[in-house]
Each structure stands twice: as C-alpha cells, then as structure tokens.
Amino acid sequence: MKIGIDDIGLSVPQHFFALEELAERHGIDPQKYLVGIGQEFMAVPAPDEDIVTLAANAALPLLDDASRASIATVILATESGIDQSKAAGLFVHSLLGLRADCRVVEFKQACYGATAGLQMARALVAQRPHEKVLVIATDIARYEQNSEGECTQGAGAVAMIVAENPRLLELHPHQGRYSLDVSDFWRPNLRSTALVDGKLSIEVYLESLRNAWQSYRADGGLGLEDMSFLCFHQPFTKMAKKAFSVFEAIEPEAAKALGEKAYSTSQLYGKAIGNCYTASLYIALLSLLDNSDEDLTGRNIGLFSYGSGSVGEFFSATVVPGYQAHSRRKAHARMLASRTRLGHEQYSTWFYGDNHPAVADYSTPYVTGGAFRYGDGELTTMSD
Numbered sequence: 214m215k216i217g218i219d220d221i222g223l224s225v226p227q228h229f230f231a232l233e234e235l236a237e238r239h240g241i242d243p244q245k246y247l248v249g250i251g252q253e254f255m256a257v258p259a260p261d262e263d264i265v266t267l268a269a270n271a272a273l274p275l276l277d278d279a280s281r282a283s284i285a286t287v288i289l290a291t292e293s294g295i296d297q298s299k300a301a302g303l304f305v306h307s308l309l310g311l312r313a314d315c316r317v318v319e320f321k322q323a324c325y326g327a328t329a330g331l332q333m334a335r336a337l338v339a340q341r342p343h344e345k346v347l348v349i350a351t352d353i354a355r356y357e358q359n360s361e362g363e364c365t366q367g368a369g370a371v372a373m374i375v376a377e378n379p380r381l382l383e384l385h386p387h388q389g390r391y392s393l394d395v396s397d398f399w400r401p402n403l404r405s406t407a408l409v410d411g412k413l414s415i416e417v418y419l420e421s422l423r424n425a426w427q428s429y430r431a432d433g434g435l436g437l438e439d440m441s442f443l444c445f446h447q448p449f450t451k452m453a454k455k456a457f458s459v460f461e462a463i464e465p466e467a468a469k470a471l472g473e474k475a476y477s478t479s480q481l482y483g484k485a486i487g488n489c490y491t492a493s494l495y496i497a498l499l500s501l502l503d504n505s506d507e508d509l510t511g512r513n514i515g516l517f518s519y520g521s522g523s524v525g526e527f528f529s530a531t532v533v534p535g536y537q538a539h540s541r542r543k544a545h546a547r548m549l550a551s552r553t554r555l556g557h558e559q560y561s562t563w564f565y566g567d568n569h570p571a572v573a574d575y576s577t578p579y580v581t582g583g584a585f586r587y588g589d590g591e592l593t594t595m596s597d
C-alpha cells in the first residue's frame with residue numbers, strides 16, 4: 214500500500230523583520246546573520262495572529278467537500294501551545310468546518326512533534342485506507358530579546374493531508390530514531406520565551422542525526438547514494454550545511470557526489486521565514502518541491518527531524534509522478550512576496566509585547582482576504 218503526503222500548504226505571517234536591521238541594533242556585522250547564521254528575514258506575527266490562525270490558514274486551501282468528508286483525524290503539532298489541557302487543533306477543527314466524527318489531538322516534543330504526527334498518520338491510514346489525516350505543524354519561535362537566539366526567530370505553519378495513493382510524496386516504511394534526555398533547549402510552564410544552550414543544542418542535533426541515520430540504515434533504509442536530496446530541520450539555514458557535514462564525514466563519497474545542491478533549494482523559504490520549530494523541516498521540504506527547477510519525479514528525499522530535549526528521526530520519501538499538477542508554489546510565492554517589512558520598534562512591540570490574542574478571543578475569529586484573524590479586523594499598531 215502506498216501512503217504519503219497527498220497535499221501540503223504553507224501559511225506565514227504577513228509581516229517580517231530584516232536580520233540586517235537586527236544586526237545594526239546589536240552593533241554587529243550583518244554578515245554574521247546573513248552568512249554565519251544564514252538568515253535574511255524573520256516572519257513576525259501580528260497581534261491578530263497566533264498558532265491557531267496560522268494553522269487554519271495553512272490548511273484552508275487544502276480543503277474541499279471531498280477532503281472535509283474524508284479527514285477523520287487532526288494532529289496539530291506545536292511547541293507554542295496555548296492551553297495546558299485543550300488541544301489547539303480543536304479551534305482549528307471548528308474554524309475549518311471539519312466533520313464531528315473526527316479525532317483531534319495535540320503532539321508535543323519540541324520541533325520533532327509533527328514528524329511523530331506524520332508517522333502516526335501513516336499508521337492510521339494503513340489501518341483505515343478510506344480515511345485521511347490532517348497533520349499541522351504550527352509555531353512561533355521566540356527567544357529572549359537581545360539574546361543569541363533572537364536572530365533565529367520566526368513563525369509559520371505547514372498543513373499536510375496524509376492519504377493512500379498520495380499525489381505528492383510516498384513515505385517509505387524505514388524509520389531511524391534516536392532519543393536522549395538532555396537540556397539543550399526547553400520552555401518551562403509560564404515562560405513565553407525559550408531557554409537554550411545554543412552551542413550544546415547544535416552538538417546534540419548533530420549527534421542525533423548521526424544516530425538516527427545509523428538506525429535508519431539498520432532498519433533497511435536507502436543508502437545515501439540512492440538519495441537525490443536531503444531536507445533537514447532548519448532552525449537557521451546554516452544548520453543544513455552543518456547537518457550535511459555529518460554525511461561528508463561518515464559517507465564521504467556519496468556526500469561528495471550529492472554536493473551542496475542536495476540541500477540548497479530546501480533553504481530558500483527558511484531564509485525568508487526563520488525558525489518555525491515543528492514546521493521548519495516541512496518548510497524545507499516545501500521549499501525544495503516548490504523551487505526546484507528539475508523534474509523531481511521518482512527522486513528519493515531523505516528527511517531529518519530534530520526536537521530538542523531530544524528526539525531525532527531520519528526517514529525518506531519518493532516524489533510521485535504528476536506531483537507538479539498539485540503544487541501550490543504560485544500561492545506560496547505570492548504569500549511571501551506580499552509581506553510588509555516592519556521597523557525595529559514595531560517588530561519589538563509585536564514580538565515581545567503583551568498584545569497577543571487572549572483566550573477569550575478564540576471564539577471570535579473572522580475571515581479577511583481569505584484568511585483567519587482575531588478581533589474586529591482593526592489591527593492594533595504602535596500608532597493606535
């Protein structure tokens with residue numbers, strides 16, 4: 214049975230902040246962020262956006278009467294949860310008008326959560342092939358202001374429909390997993406920003422990749438020479454280069470044959486959006502599918518998911534014939550091109566201010582320009 218990603222959509226906030234300006238504020242060479250970290254912009258949510266609206270907006274274009282009728286499970290993965298008890302997916306389920314006989318659940322394990330969601334979705338479709346699963350990764354990556362992590366912030370969501378005979382990507386059965394209890398990045402209850410040991414987090418990420426790859430190979434997974442592209446969890450796009458260096462060390466010949474083009478197209482969206490935690494790997498995948506000028510039909514893609522704390526998983530997929538016909542690349546390009554640049558004061562107020570939707574607001578979303586927002590449509594700005 215072929216199971217995989219049948220449709221995939223992106224949603225990003227309509228505002229961004231330039232890393233060049235952040236570097237000026239921090240009094241450092243902009244090249245550190247642009248080249249050393251590999252980030253150009255960070256997406257900034259407005260006060261009337263949050264993980265729920267981002268999630269619903271990513272999924273909305275994927276839905277029609279047929280898909281609404283066949284989605285029997287919604288898995289929403291996030292590490293920017295809005296409630297300790299209720300799944301954020303329930304708000305999304307309601308906004309999207311999905312059927313009532315549907316299970317809705319939230320997954321959490323840092324940036325890895327959506328991959329657990331994807332694997333569960335695969336198992337559910339294997340059990341009940343007539344049903345589809347909606348997996349949504351949605352996050353706002355927020356660090357202490359003026360900390361080393363500030364340049365790796367961002368926000369966005371990716372929605373995927375997992376189904377039998379998928380139109381985009383067939384997931385392979387092989388899985389390489391690695392879990393290790395470590396404090397590299399975490400966000401205790403009542404904190405809105407993450408605590409992070411940045412250097413340790415990079416070390417553990419790379420260690421996790423090495424072990425997950427060995428586990429994937431031991432599970433009968435493809436050799437590196439059988440893959441055309443690699444998509445990595447990208448908290449900042451330089452991380453993909455660091456991840457690829459693991460392969461250069463352990464699989465030197467195959468890595469040399471693949472070269473930088475194995476991951477460079479997957480960095481394009483991330484550079485413009487920033488870290489989206491659970492969504493980052495899937496933004497890298499979308500970046501490859503949307504922006505590659507080659508026909509990817511039949512190509513194998515290796516994917517590495519990492520969530521601090523930590524869990525890593527390496528898995529793979531094959532691009533399905535005819536995938537181009539189901540691409541949403543034009544809509545994604547329009548979404549990114551139509552964003553508005555913020556100055557430092559506005560970015561700072563929106564990212565760090567206490568003006569995000571209150572729980573009471575969750576009952577009053579509205580739709581404007583085809584997108585879900587909160588409030589009465591009047592965006593609160595600095596000048597209000």
Ligand code: CAA
Binds near residue numbers: 244415446488521
């Ligand atoms: N021109 C060009 N490059 C420059 C430069 C300049 N003027 N100045 C510095 N650089 C380079 C450095 O050489 C370095 O490159 P390498 O990593 O290739 O050596 C790079 O810029 C970064 O410089 P530093 O290491 O000095 O940066 P830093 O100490 O300020 O912090 C960071 C970098 C640790 C990534 C920090 O931004 C951070 O803590 N980020 C959040 C944590 C994170 O993203 N961790 C990733 C792994 S964990 C994970 O993946 C889960 C998740 O999503 C959080």
